Amino acid sequence: MPRLGPAFFDRPTLAVARDLLGALLVRRIGRGLVAGRIVEVEAYVGEDDLACHASRGKPGKKGRAAGLYVGPGHYYVYMIYGMYWCLNVVTEREGFPAAVLVRALEPVGGVHLMRRRRRAARRERDLANGPGRLCQALSIDGRFHGKSVESRSLWLERGDPIPEKEVIRCPRIGVDYAGNSKDLPWRFYVRTSECVSVRDPEAERLPDQSARSMA
DNA sequence: AGATGGATTTTC
């Protein structure tokens, strides 16, 4: 499958997020390959999004959030709760802070390598069904922060498209602190996947999820 | 339900 280049990410963040569903995230570790199909993502868009790191601290391109301004197709990797890494891909034009957080993968290849790094996971579906877990499973850490998606050891490939009917759109996880941004429906996941980290029963009951405005 | 634990941000 062809790799996704920077141009793929140089688009509105919600469209990128939606289209990343079904794509493959591939990691090369030495001679081994570890790969997963993306089944859950979240969009973080601009300084006005109170859940986006760019809304914190001093406005502008300083500190941690600087990594969100670097232009489309770069990884933004940060540590959370002092223990776990989270992988984002920066979107939109240079100078505008936005990214897509990759929240869950369905294991596709190198499952034995994932198990080695995810001893706590008993079932295969638990190997990468969370933003911290997938970084453990694929051995992704701060070394990838700021790197390009054209990296030789971590990249994305186009996968089979996910039909609109299978896409669930709902509010993001863990952003209750984000005031008026907390209910924005900027999380997308694949309804039929067993590897979604947190399901949203209410959203799954509603018809025609992602046909709503992307604005 | 509670513990974890480092970087970042906010408050004093």
Added chain:
DNA sequence: AAAATCCATCTC
């Protein structure tokens, strides 16, 4: 300088 907070996960 100190306290609070965090895009989470594991164990109990």
